Amino acid sequence: MKDNLSRLPAAIDRAIHEASIRRKRKRLEEQLRQAQRMEAVRLFAGGMAHDFNNILTAIIGYGSLLRSLMHSEDPLCAYVDQILSASHKAANLTQSLVTFSRKQVLNVQPVDVNTVIENTGQLLSHIMGQDIELRISLYPKPLQVMAHRGHLEQFLMNLATNSRDVVPDGGQFHISTQLGRMPGLPGDGGSHGVNQDCVVISVKDTDWGMDQTVKSKIFEPFFTTKEAERGTGLGLAVVHGIIKQHKGHIEVDSRPKTGKVFRLYLPVVETHAPQTENRRGEGLAIGGSETILVAEDSDAFRNLVVDIL
Incomplete structure (x- = not known):
């Protein structure tokens, strides 16, 4: 015993x-x-x-x-x-x-995430309206990533629009940045390394939260819990595509009645002074008797190009 x-x-x-x-x-x-x-x-x-x-x-x-x-x-x-x-x-x-x-070819360059958020703040405030408080808390030092500035702005605006439609009056929309480590998840598809230094952008709101079923589908295109006239269901799908194109990772933490937090992870990069390239002036090509070959598998698109030419 x-x-x-x-x-x-x-x-x-x-x-x-x-x-x-x-x-x-x-x-x-x-x-x-x-x-x-x-x-x-x-x-x-x-x-x-x-x-x-x-x-x-x-x-x-x-x-x-x-x-x-x-x-x-x-x-x-x-x-x-x-x-x-x-x-x-x-x-x-x-x-x-x-x-x-992720079929787009991105023109990425070193971008300070804090600067992008600061420059987008006024537009985000207009999106949120007067009934939702916008709060921004930024890391005290520049956070450089290789990114397309316009896509980062679109990422923020899509999340702001999504929150505006679900956060009740008197709620909050909070954006913060910090340094962190890149998580490693199965099937992630990114080329980043696990535990690599990264910038973490956290976007938190005080909506009603979501259950596990909704949470598992929010990044799928055309999935939406909103009324038909209030969205296409593509906003968060675009956010997911933007992050993956930037070799980053996005996750969401939410439970019913607790609000939700989106966390975006992007690899940190070191900036170097841009190199100037000296080019000699190029003269205009003289022609007028050339032949243009139009190669396009779509008949309608090919005929349009020919008609324009």
Whole structure:
């Protein structure tokens, strides 16, 4: 009896350790399935965006040609303008899919994250309105990352717009920056190293929070919990695509009635003085009898280019 009792603490510790391992394995398996699901959706979105771009380019191109040939007094101009306006809106949605699918070629350069947030602060304040308090807490030193400035601004504006639609009156929207370590997750797909020095941008709001089901789907395109007229479901999908294109990582922490926190991790870079490149003046090419070869798999897009030329 005493011998059995003496072995009891060790057995309890072993059972607790095994249960912890099972929970951790289950969590990692779920993260891997989520990463694989997102990759499948991303590939589908990229292919769809390419096809839609070709169609919309032809519509906008021929619509613009038609508009340029019409007199301004022509009553049909209003119809053409409506076609062009709707086409441009569709093109913006398609561009969001391109960003999500990571098919864009980014022109990145060293950017101070703190400066980007400071310069975007006034615009974010307008987005949030008077009923939601905007708070910004920045790391005391510059935080340099290799990034596309416009995409970082879009990341902040998309999160601000998402919070504005769900945070009740009197809530808060808080942005902060700090130095941290890059987390390593299965199926992450980024080329960063685990525990690499990184900039951490935290975006916190005081909305009603979300359960695990919603949390697992928030970065999927066209998924939304808002009313139909209040969003396309692409805002957070674009955020996810932007972060992955910058070889970063994003995670969200939220539970019902506790608000939510988005954490963005971007690798830190050291800045160097830019090198100036001396170029000799180039003269204008003289021609007029050249032949232009138009190679394009979309008939409509190819015919448009030929008509313009």
